Amino acid sequence: MFDSVVELATAAEDAGYESVWVMDHFFQLPPLGGPAQPMLESYTLLGGVAARTSRVKLGALVTGVTYRNPAHLAKIVTTLDVISGGRAVLGLGAAWYDVEHEGLGFPFPPAPERLSRLEEALQICRAMFTEEAPTFVGRYYSIHDARNLPRPLQAGGPRILVGGGGEKRTLKLVAQYADYCNIVGDTAMIAHKVSVLRGHCDAIGRDPAEVTVSRLSTLVLTDGAEETAATRDFLAQVAGDEASAYNVGTEEELVAQVEELGEAGVDYCIFNMPTSDAGKVRRVGELMVNRFGR
Numbered sequence: 001m002f003d004s005v006v007e008l009a010t011a012a013e014d015a016g017y018e019s020v021w022v023m024d025h026f027f028q029l030p031p032l033g034g035p036a037q038p039m040l041e042s043y044t045l046l047g048g049v050a051a052r053t054s055r056v057k058l059g060a061l062v063t064g065v066t067y068r069n070p071a072h073l074a075k076i077v078t079t080l081d082v083i084s085g086g087r088a089v090l091g092l093g094a095a096w097y098d099v100e101h102e103g104l105g106f107p108f109p110p111a112p113e114r115l116s117r118l119e120e121a122l123q124i125c126r127a128m129f130t131e132e133a134p135t136f137v138g139r140y141y142s143i144h145d146a147r148n149l150p151r152p153l154q155a156g157g158p159r160i161l162v163g164g165g166g167e168k169r170t171l172k173l174v175a176q177y178a179d180y181c182n183i184v185g186d187t188a189m190i191a192h193k194v195s196v197l198r199g200h201c202d203a204i205g206r207d208p209a210e211v212t213v214s215r216l217s218t219l220v221l222t223d224g225a226e227e228t229a230a231t232r233d234f235l236a237q238v239a240g241d242e243a244s245a246y247n248v249g250t251e252e253e254l255v256a257q258v259e260e261l262g263e264a265g266v267d268y269c270i271f272n273m274p275t276s277d278a279g280k281v282r283r284v285g286e287l288m289v290n291r292f293g294r
Helices: 002-015 044-052 070-084 098-104 110-128 170-177 189-204 227-247 251-264 278-292
Strands: 021-022 057-060 088-093 159-163 180-183 212-221 247-249 267-273
Touching: 002 021, 002 044, 021 044, 021 247, 044 057, 044 070, 070 088, 070 110, 088 110, 088 180, 110 159, 110 170, 159 170, 180 189, 189 212, 189 251, 212 227, 212 251, 212 278, 227 247, 247 251, 251 267, 251 278
Parallel strands: 021 057, 057 088, 088 159, 159 180, 180 212, 212 247, 212 267
Antiparallel strands: none
16 A cells, blocks of 8 residues: 555656645545544555655645644654655644544544634644744643754745635635645635635735645546546435536646636645556656646
8 A cells, every 4th residue: 555655656756846735634534435444544654655755745644633742743744854865744623524533532622622722733833833932822832842853844834734624714724824725615615715825814914925825626537528528427426516616527627617716815735536547647747847836
């Protein structure tokens, strides 16, 4: 299984992708077979991928705040930054997979508490990336003269990405603490979320241009209209309304879809390609780099 991940990661690097991401889950997700299927732990896996690659940025999309003490997480991501030569990104979110929490004994508090924990974790991780011996006392987490040695290789520490599109709290946390915002949805939804994010940035006096907007979607490259129609029909049955947020089509159709996303405010596309082998990963990467640059 690890060899397959490395094959895909190195194909992505060779084809010009800027980053490679893994899920932070301990159970496989239901659409991919659920808990009975294998799943490697994300940060151990990223360390292995770091040793087999040389250029791509590496991160978990996204780390569940409920799974690790945030000071420990800051240390893990700093170690990944050192191992990779300064290529780590910290992706962080409020977590959602309740079955996984119950199965492995992780507490799964209500959403408001998870978001409050996310806010404290963001403050702790940023402090440990940028300060010599930070102290922080919160409701859920505390650190005291926290040392993080060796220091991250990246100036200012790894960039921080927050996953989620909640308009009242999550996007506000992005405006306050994050470098990237990762959201999902179709073009209209993305445009709306970007507008909300910009409003939160304006409210605190932050330039919205300082936040990179990324969008995660499942991508399926097809070789013609018949395959495109069949794939879309299948996804409609499996994903329902969410299928409208997938990127499915021929090379030209995918390019047009990415152009529309750019017009809606997306700076950075992240593609999940669960049905693709290394050859298709290369093909999509070369297509996108040729049309849009790295």
